[in-house]
Amino acid sequence: MRNLPDVYRGVDALRAALAPLRQEGKTIALVPTMGALHAGHLSLVEKAREHADIVIASIFVNPKQFAPGEDFESYPRTEESDLQKLADHNVFGVFAPNAKEMYPNGFATSIQIEGPALGLETDHRPHFFNGVATVVAKLLLAVLPDIAVFGEKDYQQLRVIERMAKDLHLPTKIVGAPIVREHDGLAMSSRNEYLDAKERQTAIAISQTLTTARNALRNGESWIDVRKKALAALKLSGFATDYFELRHAKHLGTPIETSGARILVAAKVGTTRLIDNIEV
Ligand code: AMP
Numbered sequence: 024m025r026n027l028p029d030v031y032r033g034v035d036a037l038r039a040a041l042a043p044l045r046q047e048g049k050t051i052a053l054v055p056t057m058g059a060l061h062a063g064h065l066s067l068v069e070k071a072r073e074h075a076d077i078v079i080a081s082i083f084v085n086p087k088q089f090a091p092g093e094d095f096e097s098y099p100r101t102e103e104s105d106l107q108k109l110a111d112h113n114v115f116g117v118f119a120p121n122a123k124e125m126y127p128n129g130f131a132t133s134i135q136i137e138g139p140a141l142g143l144e145t146d147h148r149p150h151f152f153n154g155v156a157t158v159v160a161k162l163l164l165a166v167l168p169d170i171a172v173f174g175e176k177d178y179q180q181l182r183v184i185e186r187m188a189k190d191l192h193l194p195t196k197i198v199g200a201p202i203v204r205e206h207d208g209l210a211m212s213s214r215n216e217y218l219d220a221k222e223r224q225t226a227i228a229i230s231q232t233l234t235t236a237r238n239a240l241r242n243g244e245s246w247i248d249v250r251k252k253a254l255a256a257l258k259l260s261g262f263a264t265d266y267f268e269l270r271h272a273k274h275l276g277t278p279i280e281t282s283g284a285r286i287l288v289a290a291k292v293g294t295t296r297l298i299d300n301i302e303v
Contacts, residue, residue, distance in 0.1 A: 025110040030117045034165045037118050041079075041166065049076040053168035053195070055159060058082040059099035059213035060108050063203035067172040068112045070200045074170045080109050081118040081162050083125065087133070088154030099216050118166065125161060133157045139182040139275040143287055144298075147265045155180055156187050163188070163195050170196045176203075176210050178287055178300040182275055202299075204230065210299045217295040225292045228260035233286055233301040240281045240303050262290040272302065
């Protein structure tokens with residue numbers, strides 16, 4: 024068992040710890056998370072290590088990306104075991120601020136983003152990407168990493184963050200990492216913990232439907248037919264679908280051709296909302 028990584032609760036302390044390392048010429052990677060870490064998060068840490076000398080993870084359940092009535096209160100918070108996992112993956116330090124550090128009284132700034140943020144998640148969670156963009160900008164400016172790693176699991180989010188980093192001339196390279204799945208195909212997610220045994224069984228349908236749809240598209244079926252069948256399959260399995268859409272993999276607009284496009288889905292089983300996506 025390795026020593027736990029140092030935990031920084033404030034931006035000043037974190038910056039003070041990083042300054043000498045930067046002076047030594049060490050490159051720094053940031054892996055932002057909301058904690059309740061699983062193998063998907065840890066794959067981002069591994070990817071980060073490929074690109075930089077030092078990995079910093081952040082753990083912050085960001086209130087600004089939850090709307091009233093969403094799962095902010097019940098979101099799993101497991102800091103102790105998260106720190107152990109990060110230690111096992113040789114993370115140098117963890118930035119785990121409280122909400123007051125990130126959003127002190129009088130906080131009045133937010134980042135509004137359009138482009139890849141339009142549609143999909145925004146149609147169902149209109150507050151979401153402004154909350155994400157604001158917190159990620161703050162994290163990137165707090166750490167000023169050389170690179171930051173984000174999962175393709177949250178595919179639209181990855182594109183939104185790339186856009187924001189470019190638009191704001193942030194000095195960090197944004198790197199995407201592939202989706203890590205359970206053995207039965209379910210994309211790993213901290214929210215999978217909400218699923219009871221029956222819902223967990225149902226949840227398999229989401230990746231199965233994506234794979235079936237991807238294969239049908241590759242075999243030349245029309246998107247209209249593929250989508251109709253996918254929506255029916257999800258409904259039959261017990262999912263209430265928010266969206267099942269085909270998008271251009273880069274800008275997330277309507278694709279001209281299916282090859283290289285991406286299918287993105289969000290659907291609810293019981294009260295748990297799951298998202299997933301697949302390259303065509
Ligand atoms: P979260 O803690 O859910 O906000 O996720 C933090 C980061 O981990 C985001 O960049 C996610 O896209 C990424 N992530 C979450 N689940 C997975 C997964 N199953 N595979 C790869 N990356 C993931």
